[in-house]
Amino acid sequence: MPEEAGFAFWIHVTPRARRPAVAGLQGDALRVAVAAAPEAGRANAACIRALAEAFDVPRRQVELDPGSRHRRKRVHITGSVAGLKRRFRELAGDP
Numbered sequence: 001m002p003e004e005a006g007f008a009f010w011i012h013v014t015p016r017a018r019r020p021a022v023a024g025l026q027g028d029a030l031r032v033a034v035a036a037a038p039e040a041g042r043a044n045a046a047c048i049r050a051l052a053e054a055f056d057v058p059r060r061q062v063e064l065d066p067g068s069r070h071r072r073k074r075v076h077i078t079g080s081v082a083g084l085k086r087r088f089r090e091l092a093g094d095p
Contacts, residue, residue, distance in 0.1 A: 007084035008076040015043040022054035025092050029072060051075060055087050
């Protein structure tokens, strides 16, 4: 797999959160809290924005599994694998 292919991982989404954040783990999934409600794709759009900001990539590089309608979702971010994995560990709280 080329270095620029990207990195895929699971997220656990908490919609209607008081404090939006991308941090910590829920089992093996990165926790993503968003203020948006899970209606008409609003929470998914908010997840994409939050992940793009947390990983410092453009939104177009963040893809959610289109078939996922639950809190647990598969994400793929295009970019440097090493850099994305390092940032994932930082966000997960694993030094």
